[in-house]
Amino acid sequence: MQQIIVSGVGGQGVLFITKLLAETALEQGYSVLISETHGMAQRGGNVISHLKIADGGSVEGMSSPLVRPGKADVLLALHPDAVKAHGFYLKPDGTVISNVPDSEGKHSLNASRIAEDLGAPIAANLVLLGFAVGSGALFCGAEQLEGTLRRLGGKRLELSLKAFRAGAGEALKSRD
Amino acid sequence: MHKLLSEQRGKKMLLLGNEAIARGAVEAGLAIGATYPGTPSSEISAAFFEISRESDLYFEYSTNEKVALEVAAAAANSGVRSMAIMKHVGLNVAADALMTLAYVGVKAGMVILTADDPFMFSSQNEQDNRYYGKLSGLPVLEPSSVEEAKEMIKHAFDLSEKLQEPVLFRTTTRINHSTGIVTLGDIAPVKTTGDFVKDPFSYVTVPAVSRNLHVKLLKHWDEAKGLSEGSSYNFTEGNGPCGIVCNGVSYNYVSDAVKDLQCEDKVKILRVGFSNPMPEAVVKSFLKGCEKVLVVEEGEPFMEEAVKAFAQEEGITIPIKGKGPGQFSRLYEFDPAMVRRVLADYLNVAYEPAGVVDVSDLPEIPQRPPNLCAGCSHRATFYIAKQAAAGMETIFPTDIGCYTLGVLPPLSTADFLICMGSSVTTSCGFSKATKKKVISFIGDSTFFHSGIPGLINAVFNNHNFTLFILDNGTTAMTGHQPNPGVEMERLGLSGYGRIAIEDVVRAVGVKEVTVIQPFKVKKSIEAVKKAFEYQGVSVVISKEMCTLYAKQLKLQRGQRYRVTDKCKNHRDCINQLGCPAFYLRDGKVQINPMQCTGCAVCAQICPENAILPIKD
Numbered sequence: 001m002q003q004i005i006v007s008g009v010g011g012q013g014v015l016f017i018t019k020l021l022a023e024t025a026l027e028q029g030y031s032v033l034i035s036e037t038h039g040m041a042q043r044g045g046n047v048i049s050h051l052k053i054a055d056g057g058s059v060e061g062m063s064s065p066l067v068r069p070g071k072a073d074v075l076l077a078l079h080p081d082a083v084k085a086h087g088f089y090l091k092p093d094g095t096v097i098s099n100v101p102d103s104e105g106k107h108s109l110n111a112s113r114i115a116e117d118l119g120a121p122i123a124a125n126l127v128l129l130g131f132a133v134g135s136g137a138l139f140c141g142a143e144q145l146e147g148t149l150r151r152l153g154g155k156r157l158e159l160s161l162k163a164f165r166a167g168a169g170e171a172l173k174s175r176d
Numbered sequence: 177m178h179k180l181l182s183e184q185r186g187k188k189m190l191l192l193g194n195e196a197i198a199r200g201a202v203e204a205g206l207a208i209g210a211t212y213p214g215t216p217s218s219e220i221s222a223a224f225f226e227i228s229r230e231s232d233l234y235f236e237y238s239t240n241e242k243v244a245l246e247v248a249a250a251a252a253n254s255g256v257r258s259m260a261i262m263k264h265v266g267l268n269v270a271a272d273a274l275m276t277l278a279y280v281g282v283k284a285g286m287v288i289l290t291a292d293d294p295f296m297f298s299s300q301n302e303q304d305n306r307y308y309g310k311l312s313g314l315p316v317l318e319p320s321s322v323e324e325a326k327e328m329i330k331h332a333f334d335l336s337e338k339l340q341e342p343v344l345f346r347t348t349t350r351i352n353h354s355t356g357i358v359t360l361g362d363i364a365p366v367k368t369t370g371d372f373v374k375d376p377f378s379y380v381t382v383p384a385v386s387r388n389l390h391v392k393l394l395k396h397w398d399e400a401k402g403l404s405e406g407s408s409y410n411f412t413e414g415n416g417p418c419g420i421v422c423n424g425v426s427y428n429y430v431s432d433a434v435k436d437l438q439c440e441d442k443v444k445i446l447r448v449g450f451s452n453p454m455p456e457a458v459v460k461s462f463l464k465g466c467e468k469v470l471v472v473e474e475g476e477p478f479m480e481e482a483v484k485a486f487a488q489e490e491g492i493t494i495p496i497k498g499k500g501p502g503q504f505s506r507l508y509e510f511d512p513a514m515v516r517r518v519l520a521d522y523l524n525v526a527y528e529p530a531g532v533v534d535v536s537d538l539p540e541i542p543q544r545p546p547n548l549c550a551g552c553s554h555r556a557t558f559y560i561a562k563q564a565a566a567g568m569e570t571i572f573p574t575d576i577g578c579y580t581l582g583v584l585p586p587l588s589t590a591d592f593l594i595c596m597g598s599s600v601t602t603s604c605g606f607s608k609a610t611k612k613k614v615i616s617f618i619g620d621s622t623f624f625h626s627g628i629p630g631l632i633n634a635v636f637n638n639h640n641f642t643l644f645i646l647d648n649g650t651t652a653m654t655g656h657q658p659n660p661g662v663e664m665e666r667l668g669l670s671g672y673g674r675i676a677i678e679d680v681v682r683a684v685g686v687k688e689v690t691v692i693q694p695f696k697v698k699k700s701i702e703a704v705k706k707a708f709e710y711q712g713v714s715v716v717i718s719k720e721m722c723t724l725y726a727k728q729l730k731l732q733r734g735q736r737y738r739v740t741d742k743c744k745n746h747r748d749c750i751n752q753l754g755c756p757a758f759y760l761r762d763g764k765v766q767i768n769p770m771q772c773t774g775c776a777v778c779a780q781i782c783p784e785n786a787i788l789p790i791k792d
Contacts, residue, residue: 009544010546022190026188026190026357031357032355032356032357033354033355034354034355034356035350035353035354036353036354036355037297037353045544045545045546046544062432063321063427063428063432064425064431065350065354065356065425065428066350066511066512067512068511068512068513068516069529069530069532070529070530070531071530081541081544083535083538084538084539084541085541087533087538088532088533088535090532090533091531091533092531092532092533094533121770
């Protein structure tokens with residue numbers, strides 16, 4: 001079972017990467033439960049989604065759509081503020097993967113800059129997702145997520161794939 | 177084909193709660209749906225709108241919730257299945273129809289979906305609409321999960337047909353906006369056309385008829401009681417001495433907490449999904465096996481009061497708790513940690529909240545209140561209104577829509593708001609009771625929804641204020657739904673009428689009508705000054721398409737702006753407009769080209785003319 005919090009601000013694509021993760025989990029035969037809070041997200045407010053993934057059939061302890069404080073395995077922080085705002089959801093030994101301007105350490109990178117350099121500034125979410133899966137922080141592998149992205153990618157698929165792979169590549173670099 | 181029309185029975189799909197509800201209605205053979213959009217219900221209607229373009233479903237965006245409910249009521253009394261969808265406060269608008277429709281009843285199944293919003297994620301109050309069930313005498317169903325919501329909607333139609341009464345289907349935001357795995361069922365054939373058989377002594381609610389209809393309603397109420405007793409949506413789990421009565425999403429929090437606290441043997445749970453009428457015999461027999469009872473429900477003590485009343489009738493004196501100090505609050509949304517804490521206390525077991533990561537060393541982050549979008553025409557209109565009113569003592573009644581966000585500085589153009597349409601009507605009161613200049617704001621969709629009667633009142637009673645109608649060509653706040661002023665052809669749809677706001681305003685007798693294009697700032701300020709000078713009701717129609725909608729329709733202006741070296745850092749742009757495209761770099765104002773939409777309002781107010789188009 002993995003509990004993931006995806007946090008960012010309106011327009012960053014919190015809900016899209018949540019959907020990618022959820023569809024991938026469904027494809028892999030996991031049970032999935034998601035809850036989103038996006039009151040007036042499109043007008044620039046905070047957006048958070050709670051994602052619970054459990055082995056197929058077993059929904060023991062995961063009928064609540066919300067993650068409890070101190071219970072998230074992973075926090076995907078699309079915005080630097082997200083760690084401060086929603087860090088309390090993380091387990092003490094949980095992993096935070098964050099998009100920050102001055103990246104230090106193996107779990108953060110400047111996803112916005114990388115996306116800009118690719119000519120796809122709105123794809124920072126996919127850079128960060130690629131980075132997270134490349135770091136081994138997620139329940140699934142990069143190929144599986146990429147497969148879902150191909151299915152749901154839409155018109156900007158090529159750029160999205162580029163961004164996703166760039167993030168995954170960064171993870172490999174920081175592993176070395 | 178729309179994904180919710182899939183005929184693959186047994187297929188598992190990941191659906192938003194609102195999509196699951198729409199699918200349930202499709203499986204139930206819904207023929208006619210009507211709504212006025214409102215969060216958290218909006219995605220149900222959005223799905224119906226799309227589905228109606230490729231199936232036998234008739235769906236309409238009605239002008240308001242009362243209209244939607246009455247459209248559906250007539251359909252159900254003509255023998256076709258119907259549904260009216262609204263947010264919780266929408267049912268207040270439709271309440272007049274609801275109360276007497278309960279007397280009249282229905283022939284085919286009719287479901288009224290009310291989406292309550294505990295915590296007010298996007299609402300002006302957090303009223304608990306289960307009380308509408310009690311007030312009207314109609315049954316209320318409440319699902320606990322996304323999957324259950326889909327099944328329960330189908331049951332709601334059957335229940336409605338059995339009782340010959342509309343059924344209230346009450347959700348909360350946490351169900352509407354959760355996503356879960358749903359198993360598709362068969363789609364029932366749609367009966368699109370029925371017949372209305374004249375029977376005025378059943379349908380025309382003159383006093384003599386209504387006296388009989390009330391008797392019929394109470395008979396239906398008694399039948400509903402029996403159905404609630406036997407409903408599989410009211411079930412018990414466990415055999416312990418500590419009773420827990422719960423509903424909706426709270427049931428999930430309780431289930432998880434009981435397992436986590438390893439208290440399965442201590443508790444007996446009654447999950448209530450058919451909550452009005454409350455299942456009296458079920459509750460009474462439940463109480464008899466308990467040493468004490470805790471009622472876990474968001475919102476008001478609806479079940480708690482019923483449980484206490486049943487206990488009194490049976491002479492049961494065990495403690496029954498729910499709302500109160502150290503227990504649950506009537507405020508806001510519940511969360512799993514809160515429910516766990518109260519349950520641990522109730523069950524006398526130790527509960528250590530999970531350790532959390534300490535982020536106290538991180539710097540405090542700024543609040544992120546929602547803001548008008550970059551390039552939003554409302555920002556320009558607010559600026560124009562304030563400039564034209566310079567030196568006046570003003571009151572700004574506002575209304576429900578994106579423009580309510582004008583409440584924050586630097587715009588500060590919202591002083592009073594209670595509900596849809598209240599901008600116009602409270603302007604009548606303020607202008608009589610004070611000597612200040614009253615300037616109010618209402619959007620196009622809200623004007624059609626409930627602004628028109630207020631404006632007629634203002635003309636008839638000769639009130640003195642200026643009303644801005646912010647016509648951005650769509651219902652923006654809830655996600656760009658159509659309204660009677662929208663050009664449907666732009667959406668590739670034909671066969672709709674279109675009502676011009678200016679025609680309506682003139683037709684109801686407003687003599688001073690000004691139409692402005694808010695992105696022409698100076699010209700608009702001069703025009704608005706004249707409107708402000710007028711004694712009586714003056715209306716300013718500010719016409720400019722919602723910038724997000726324009727983007728969707730590929731009608732954007734395109735040319736973006738930048739701050740040049742001529743900038744002397746007056747910062748009028750930031751301090752008076754506060755557009756989110758501005759940012760500071762090394763103390764200088766810059767414009768984020770990703771956000772700029774080219775409205776050019778800032779360029780027009782810059783005292784140095786330092787903001788110029790970006791040349792490609």
